[in-house]
Amino acid sequence: MTDSVGAVMVVGGGIAGMQSSLDLADSGYRVYLVDKSPSIGGAMAQLDKTFPTNDCAMCIMAPKLVETGRHRNIDLITNSTIDKIEGKAGNFKVTVSKKSRFIDESKCTGCGICTQKCPVEVVDEYNKGLKVRKAIFVKYPQAVPLIFSIDKDYCIGCGNCERLCKAGAIVYSQEPETKVLEVGSIILSPGFDEFDLVQKRKEYGYGRFPNVVSSLELERMLSATGPFGGLVLRPSDGEVVKKIAFVQCVGSRDRSIGNPYCSSVCCMFAIKEAVIAQEHNPGLEATIFFMDMRAFGKEFDDYYVRAEKEHGIRFVKNNRISSIAEDPITNNLLVTFIDKGNLVSEVFDMVALAVGMTAPKDAKDLSEKLGVQLNPYDFCSTDILFSPLETSKPGIFVGGAFGAPKDIPDSVSEASGAAAKASSVIASERGKLVTVKEYPPEKEVSGEEPRIGVFICHCGINIGGVVDVPGVVEYAKTLPNVAYAENNLYTCSQDTQKKIREKIEENNLNRVIVASCTPRTHQPLFQNTCAEAGLNPYLFEMANIRDQCSWVHMHEPAKATQKAKDLVRMVVAKAGLLEPLTRVPIEVKPSGLVIGGGLSGITAAQELSKQGFEAFIVERENELGGLMKRVHYEMVGEKKDVQKKLKELIKNVNSDKKIHVFTNSTVKDISGYIGNFKTTIDQNGEEKEIEHGIVIVATGGMEHKPKEYLYGENDNVMTQLEFEGKLAKKKMDADTVVMIQCVGCRNDERPYCSRVCCTEAVKNALKVKEMNPATSVYVLFKDIRTYGFSEVFYEEAAKNGVKFIRYDDETKPKVADKKGLEVKIWEPFLGEEITIKPDVLVLSAATIPHPDNADLAQMLKVPLSKHKFFLEAHMKLRPVEFATEGIFLCGLAHSPKFFEECVSQASAAVSRAATILSKKTLEAEGMVSSIDEDICSGCGTCVVICPFNAIEKDENGIARVTEVLCKGCGTCAASCPEKAASIKQFTDEQLIAQVVAAVKEVN
């Protein structure tokens, strides 16, 4: 008997909370998602674009918002906070109190008539006070749930909304509610708050000078749904901004106001805003004033370089702006900074302050009520070595920015990782409290004349700002078989899904087209909407009029509109020929292959085991551990002895009956597909075969062997890891140590940042000082990138006398061996070259991808990034999975990162994998080959050419497709001399219809 509960409470519904909730709900657990705000979405809902891909934040988040909002196993508990908690891991009783909305949630349809007629205007927090909203409101247009709230602080009780609400949803007398929920575990993802600019940094004039804005206010200006439709205008006079300054580290890296840590995201945030602002205000001059440019994430440095070289953004480094002055007549702003050693002042139209991230305001309250400890800065304490997801209280986990300031992909990884941790507590209860999604019976449409519905998206101004969307709608109505056409502000929003279902019903539609963005991200959402309306999901098509029209022909609105019409005509022609398809069920093998046995691989295997699945680790070396074998101590965490921890981990892995370890082994061949992979392992020349449901790539990375600075020529020149090995053996007796950063990266050959080396250098410098405070340590660097709480150690190192000297590409250090090492470096503050004679020269060498990645990528059919790390399905929102279903990645295989981040990602990969492994059967893709047996001549061309052995000849000599094996590549269709083979959804007839429609305008 067990008294565990198969439900999890997630506190905070930002991107992290949503990801945790979706993972849990998709792998067999009930989820209560509690958010203090009336709608979920968190900070990401306020963003216009995201770095480094410039994806539209709302576009990529909307599918997740909608999915979270309508998931059967997620209960949204909005406007609510935690009151009290009792019990222990496995069985908590949580009391939640819900503030009144003064709206009956079950009745409100989100139609918005109430807000139109409400006479009271209130400052709109969502738009950072730059716009007004009404006293009855939703936070943002795509809000989930789309239920209005009355702001009682401002409501004058005129009764307009009550009179107008046809649903009778207004309840002025609504009382707050309290409920008690039973859950097995809890995930905290309340996010962050902004640093208080008004009170704590008065010298920047924020709140006094109208044209000094925060980075988030600027973000709202950049947004199509923001106050100025995407233009950056001066609050003082509404003039178009032509010259803007970004001032970094406002409320971060600043002990004087109690925030000595780095907020991690602001550097990239500023670059992104500068680039996008330039796009929205052509000719805009943007300058970023910063101390160190912390572009440490995957492909961030590429973005930084592009911003400078291609977009002409001006970067002024090594500058913390001390104050800003205003010309009271023009409201222009005067920024004083240091340029080549001189103090200079420059005038700007607007200044954007990079507002730092602080712990959420209710962190202390949450900590007291739940009994979890906070760190000195009120973020959640995660003080156990390599356990970034665990709070001080068992059964309570943390994801996203509440653990430390972080960006979206890291938050998403952590959120998935926390979901794995939270569910492993209650793995025995999987499936007990969930309901299965049921769709209405499918309407029979074969034989019916096509009746096509076309839904055309404005995408805010992303499409509508260039393409004449109403014109395209009118045109669509004239096309053959089109029974209905309309435009939507955001076709992906939850209310539009409802509308699409209604229109399918009202107009008896049997084919649906959405003309908006890319089917790669949005097709599943709309297909699901079709299924909910009783339409087979394959009776759906998309035209991509954003990525192929408005965004790539921005300056030719007429041409873009014509092209949008053409693209719609092409898919209308195809849609008329679409047929319903069925999906074949596939059995799932409840086990996973983990390639690589470093910390990431070990963690992934252990997490799989905790979830109740078998794991196979394939490790090329003769023992587990990977790069972790070369690291000896850490600065954070309770037990700092890394090797002891590693021994413990290996012991646990070896005694775990569900984990099978293959050392001295490589993967020789992988065949099969999601749910059913078959792998041949080569162990010391002996072949072994295993079957498994998923694959996790955790192949790790390597420390680069430097070619420069006398490495390999002088024994006293070594890499950071080699140096650490010596320090651990106490074999270090040096009077002077010099460290050179960015060796082998951030150069032309490897233009990326290896992320960990600055912190590694600081760690080893501190260790040297600890061993002998008299030793002189110099760190020669380009930018110090000790992001997050590591910044505190950088500060400590400087305080302990470690000397940091900045260099750039033109002033690289020169190293010579003159009967002893000699390092020459330009000292920018002295303005002269200095000579240091170190006993030891330590090179912070790049972290490089494993050379075997290329072979493995080819075997798995997954892509590599331009820097030869593995490339995930989506840089922001799908950081640990590949586009190919059933294959995941984590750790250094993805990009350089810290151990804690490897643990988060490995746990995240398992969480994503559990959404597959927790099911007995999955449904195969319906888009497979079909062979017309009346036409097939039995020539056998397709049998030979099929790369997946999915076609055989039957007893009559006719080709037959094994649908589960078929991946729908269509090689057979293109090779069949009789044209008997075709791929459903991409038949010759359908493709020709598209071609004909493209070349010849009908009507």
Next chain:
Amino acid sequence: MEEGAAEGVTQEEEFEPLILAICCNWCSYTGADLAGTSRLQYPHNIRIIRVMCSGMVHPNLVIDALSKGADGVLMCGCHPGDCHYLEGNLKAEKRADALFLMLEDLGIEPERYRLEWVSASEGQRFAELMKDFTDTIKSLGPSPYKMY
């Protein structure tokens, strides 16, 4: 603004070809999306048809397109080794040889068909290719099969 002015001034209308780009879902279509998210501007003459793999396209489809009025067809697949379906792109490459023979028979200039590899991270390359191919087709003039 400048463009509008130029349009007004030009007397004879410039030849605006119609070009089909057939893109595989996994690499090239994704590359085209990246060109979009990166706001890389390229000629409006391109109409993209999404297929799952360059290897699924029967040569007849290309012939159909060029003989029914398209001025050019650009087939885009994954780089060799990157194909989501192992070697579909290489099959497309072999078919291209056959296609050129067919084009010769029909009296269509071989330059009107091109096979190129574009990866998911090559938004820039996608945009450049579109520009380059459009220029090629513009210099060739309208397809001999153009029906209007």
